[in-house]
Amino acid sequence: MWRRRTTGLLLAPGLAVLALVFLYPVAVTLVAAPAGVDDGGLADRLGALAADEHIWRAAARTVRVAALVTALCLLLGLPVGFLISRSPPRRRAVLLALAVFPLLLSTVVRTYSWLVILGRTGLLSRALTGLGLTERPTQLLYTETAVVIGLTQLFTPLVIITAYGAFAHVHPDLEAAARGLGASAGSAFRRVALPLALPGVLVGATLVFAGAVTAFTTPLLLGGTRTPTLATLLYDYANVTVDWSSAAAVALVMTVVVLAAGALAARVPAKAAPS
Amino acid sequence: MTGRHPLVGALSAVALTFLLGPILLVVGVAFTAGDTIEFPPRGLSLRWFAQALSYGPFLEALRTSLLVAMAGTVLALALGLPVALALGRGGARSRGAIGTLFTLPVVVPELVLGYALFQILMVTFRVSAFGALLAGHTVLLLPYAVRVTGSSLAQADRSLEEAARGLGAGGWATFTRVTLPVIAPGVAAACVLSLVTSFNNVPLSLLLNGPGTTTLPVAMLHHVEFAFDPLVAAVCTLLLVLAVAVMLVTERLAGFTDVFARQEADRWRP
Amino acid sequence: MAAVVRLDRVRHTFPGVVALDDVELTAPPGRLTALLGPSGCGKTTLLRVVAGHLRPAAGRVLIDGRDATALPPERRDIGMVFQSYALFPHLTVAGNVAFGLRMRRLPRETVRRRVGEALDLVGLADQASRRPHELSGGQRQRVALARAVTIRPAVLLLDEPLSSLDARLAVQMRGELRRVQRETGLTAILVTHDQEEALELADEIAILDRGRVVQHGAPQEVFRAPATRWVAGFLGYENVLDLPGKGPVAVRPEHLGVLRPGDEAPGDAHVVEGTVADVRFRGTGYTITFRTAEGRTLVAVSPDDGLAPGAPARLYVPLSRAVGLDGRPT
Ligand SMILES: Nc1ncnc2c1ncn2[C@@H]1O[C@H](COP(=O)(O)OP(=O)(O)O)[C@@H](O)[C@H]1O
Numbered sequence: 081m082w083r084r085r086t087t088g089l090l091l092a093p094g095l096a097v098l099a100l101v102f103l104y105p106v107a108v109t110l111v112a113a114p115a116g117v118d119d120g121g122l123a124d125r126l127g128a129l130a131a132d133e134h135i136w137r138a139a140a141r142t143v144r145v146a147a148l149v150t151a152l153c154l155l156l157g158l159p160v161g162f163l164i165s166r167s168p169p170r171r172r173a174v175l176l177a178l179a180v181f182p183l184l185l186s187t188v189v190r191t192y193s194w195l196v197i198l199g200r201t202g203l204l205s206r207a208l209t210g211l212g213l214t215e216r217p218t219q220l221l222y223t224e225t226a227v228v229i230g231l232t233q234l235f236t237p238l239v240i241i242t243a244y245g246a247f248a249h250v251h252p253d254l255e256a257a258a259r260g261l262g263a264s265a266g267s268a269f270r271r272v273a274l275p276l277a278l279p280g281v282l283v284g285a286t287l288v289f290a291g292a293v294t295a296f297t298t299p300l301l302l303g304g305t306r307t308p309t310l311a312t313l314l315y316d317y318a319n320v321t322v323d324w325s326s327a328a329a330v331a332l333v334m335t336v337v338v339l340a341a342g343a344l345a346a347r348v349p350a351k352a353a354p355s
Numbered sequence: 356m357t358g359r360h361p362l363v364g365a366l367s368a369v370a371l372t373f374l375l376g377p378i379l380l381v382v383g384v385a386f387t388a389g390d391t392i393e394f395p396p397r398g399l400s401l402r403w404f405a406q407a408l409s410y411g412p413f414l415e416a417l418r419t420s421l422l423v424a425m426a427g428t429v430l431a432l433a434l435g436l437p438v439a440l441a442l443g444r445g446g447a448r449s450r451g452a453i454g455t456l457f458t459l460p461v462v463v464p465e466l467v468l469g470y471a472l473f474q475i476l477m478v479t480f481r482v483s484a485f486g487a488l489l490a491g492h493t494v495l496l497l498p499y500a501v502r503v504t505g506s507s508l509a510q511a512d513r514s515l516e517e518a519a520r521g522l523g524a525g526g527w528a529t530f531t532r533v534t535l536p537v538i539a540p541g542v543a544a545a546c547v548l549s550l551v552t553s554f555n556n557v558p559l560s561l562l563l564n565g566p567g568t569t570t571l572p573v574a575m576l577h578h579v580e581f582a583f584d585p586l587v588a589a590v591c592t593l594l595l596v597l598a599v600a601v602m603l604v605t606e607r608l609a610g611f612t613d614v615f616a617r618q619e620a621d622r623w624r625p
Numbered sequence: 626m627a628a629v630v631r632l633d634r635v636r637h638t639f640p641g642v643v644a645l646d647d648v649e650l651t652a653p654p655g656r657l658t659a660l661l662g663p664s665g666c667g668k669t670t671l672l673r674v675v676a677g678h679l680r681p682a683a684g685r686v687l688i689d690g691r692d693a694t695a696l697p698p699e700r701r702d703i704g705m706v707f708q709s710y711a712l713f714p715h716l717t718v719a720g721n722v723a724f725g726l727r728m729r730r731l732p733r734e735t736v737r738r739r740v741g742e743a744l745d746l747v748g749l750a751d752q753a754s755r756r757p758h759e760l761s762g763g764q765r766q767r768v769a770l771a772r773a774v775t776i777r778p779a780v781l782l783l784d785e786p787l788s789s790l791d792a793r794l795a796v797q798m799r800g801e802l803r804r805v806q807r808e809t810g811l812t813a814i815l816v817t818h819d820q821e822e823a824l825e826l827a828d829e830i831a832i833l834d835r836g837r838v839v840q841h842g843a844p845q846e847v848f849r850a851p852a853t854r855w856v857a858g859f860l861g862y863e864n865v866l867d868l869p870g871k872g873p874v875a876v877r878p879e880h881l882g883v884l885r886p887g888d889e890a891p892g893d894a895h896v897v898e899g900t901v902a903d904v905r906f907r908g909t910g911y912t913i914t915f916r917t918a919e920g921r922t923l924v925a926v927s928p929d930d931g932l933a934p935g936a937p938a939r940l941y942v943p944l945s946r947a948v949g950l951d952g953r954p955t
């Protein structure tokens with residue numbers, strides 16, 4: 081243990097950078113008006129918020145998409161997480177690596193594949209016409225559905241990882257005990273494994289929700305300009321129409337939604353974190 | 356055992372196919388001899404790889420990406436490791452609050468951070484685009500640097516450092532000869548994680564854009580928005596190979612799945 | 626060379642706990658002083674104060690009469706064997722042992738020689754290039770010991786050095802520890818919660834209870850005359866009973882005698898009547914729980930069986946073995 085001075089010296093550079101390059105800019109942008117920007121700060125911003133129907137429509141879409149994506153990710157990720165937690169070590173390592181691998185790739189790379197699949201001349205459209213299910217090419221691209229599909233693929237690894245961690249904490253003997261007491265495999269899972277893993281699974285769900293609310297590349301590429309979410313709207317205001325006051329308003333809404341989700345996740349007991 | 360239930364296996368197969376299938380599809384597209392994004396590819400050739408490797412804008416963007424990722428990682432570690440040390444070994448009274456403060460940059464949406472830095476650094480204080488980009492990436496990576504090295508420190512037996520002191524090592528010698536070697540895997544993990552996070556980032560890089568500061572993902576994004584050729588598929592394939600290499604190296608260094616799985620899942624835990 | 630360590634009214638508190646409560650203690654030069662006490666009584670805290678890893682809230686640490694309270698650990702010249710051994714995982718056995726010598730910037734040749742000597746001392750010369758994780762518990766213990774003594778410290782501190790070894794190895798290592806301490810002639814403070822270990826190894830024993838030194842003396846003296854009721858209980862004087870004319874006394878189970886019907890008690894003994902409550906086999910004999918007529922429970926150890934629960938029986942207390950508790954603080 082060192083003296084207080086050493087501790088202070090170690091903290092100082094990090095804190096200074098954090099304050100200058102993060103706390104100050106974010107606080108000013110969200111709450112006050114930056115110098116040179118002609119708006120009255122928070123009051124005007126809330127005014128813009130209340131008046132701008134675009135923002136509300138985008139917010140509603142964003143939350144709707146995020147909720148749907150969260151549900152789909154749980155549906156896809158939970159079985160994999162459970163399977164991994166109950167696999168022998170070698171297989172577990174391989175499956176986990178497969179599930180985590182996509183996290184190494186940029187969202188651009190991961191979203192790009194859906195352009196190949198969902199476009200008018202894409203794989204899916206041609207498959208549907210080829211099978212005689214549709215007569216004309218189907219355009220799935222630039223729809224909310226496309227965004228949901230893309231985001232689900234993007235975030236399923238998070239559910240797999242957190243679910244794996246949570247199920248790994250549930251000793252397999254507990255299920256064996258339930259089976260011994262007469263439970264079927266399904267009800268042993270539903271009545272024993274799942275409830276015990278629930279806190280960890282909830283953390284995963286929150287991560288997905290928050291990620292889907294702030295996701296940018298995927299809605300931009302798959303949703304296009306016709307289906308703006310908060311993120312693409314913010315980019316639009318900031319970079320295309322250069323309406324800084326509205327941009328800050330969107331930033332505020334997005335931050336509030338994400339922090340609310342984060343606060344919810346932080347209330348989940350810590351023991352559910354993966355080991 | 357319930358883990359062997361056929362339903363679990365079937366659902367998992369579906370999920371993994373959905374997760375990895377599309378990524379592999381892109382590899383197929385990249386080998387096309389045709390001019391459009393298409394699967395199955397129309398004839399096989401390496402022409403799009405050749406083109407990708409000689410396409411000026413991408414090469415320059417790659418250079419920017421690598422530069423920002425490396426500089427950002429070095430800066431984040433240089434700032435974050437001392438913070439982790441102070442939080443883990445120092446006598447700071449407000450450890451909890453300071454620790455939480457350093458997790459905030461990953462909690463605030465990246466797009467919001469990017470917009471804020473654009474407003475304050477570039478518009479108000481006239482910082483160059485590259486300066487703002489580097490600052491943004493540094494602050495984005497800082498939480499990872501603090502937490503990954505911090506959890507390594509927390510796992511290291513404190514009496515190792517006491518033993519070194521007792522054997523005559525001063526504070527600095529104890530750090531360089533005992534603490535640092537012991538937490539080396541954590542530092543390596545923090546480096547890999549930071550490099551990957553920075554290299555892949557889109558929102559910050561997009562908003563803090565200026566002459567000569569376009570990063571590779573942003574360049575790819577722009578290309579996809581305007582052109583429908585398989586050039587980006589070839590780049591994606593090359594990046595896929597790079598990612599596999601990173602995975603194998605990280606597995607050696609610190610346990611790949613540990614590093615990435617833990618970090619993503621712990622994002623909300625100060 | 627061998628130094629005297631003196632703690633002068635050392636006090637330290639952690640939030641909510643008084644870990645060291647005005648501790649007065651002198652560890653004489655060249656001798657092994659054992660600090661004996663239950664878990665959580667402040668033993669490790671005391672060692673950390675002596676080694677300089679913890680600055681006491683009050684009081685002084687004197688090494689050879691010089692006030693060392695404010696000295697950082699690296700300038701105290703104290704060798705310590707940690708409870709976890711704290712071997713550097715990234716260094717070999719030789720690297721661990723050489724660490725302190727390198728910090729002293731000794732010539733390479735000297736370092737090599739002294740590492741060799743230290744490893745010879747603990748019988749690990751052939752393991753020099755191994756890593757700690759490749760060693761057994763006993764071997765790690767020896768490396769930690771070699772690393773601590775090779776700097777030729779003024780004082781050697783040992784924090785429960787045998788507690789993480791299995792029982793047989795721990796007993797075997799006692800002899801080893803004693804030999805190394807004798808051969809090096811170091812002033813040593815050994816912390817333990819194992820009274821047998823303390824009695825066997827120590828020249829002096831200090832008993833610690835909730836941060837206070839409650840008794841300090843030669844092993845025989847401490848063992849035969851516990852200073853307080855608490856020490857008596859801690860040292861295994863489990864039976865408390867009233868003897869006519871002597872008041873309350875404490876007796877160890879192995880000193881209570883069991884009388885068969887018709888047996889006579891030895892001359893200098895007091896006889897207690899009661900019934901057998903329980904008989905348990907314990908390998909070398911039987912543990913007999915006994916209820917006296919006044920309703921006290923006594924535990925005795927008897928080499929043979931022949932008693933059944935519920936049967937009336939008589940015990941005797943050799944008066945020379947009874948430790949009078951009257952006048953002793955609790
Ligand atoms: N770093 C610490 N922070 C808070 N309390 C501590 C700390 N170290 C020790 N304590 C407390 O001080 C008391 C003495 O601890 P310690 O010296 O480790 O006991 P021993 O080694 O005899 O088992 C215990 O009540 C313990 O809980």
Ligand SMILES: [Mg+2]
Nearest residue numbers: 668669708785
């Ligand atoms: Mg202890």
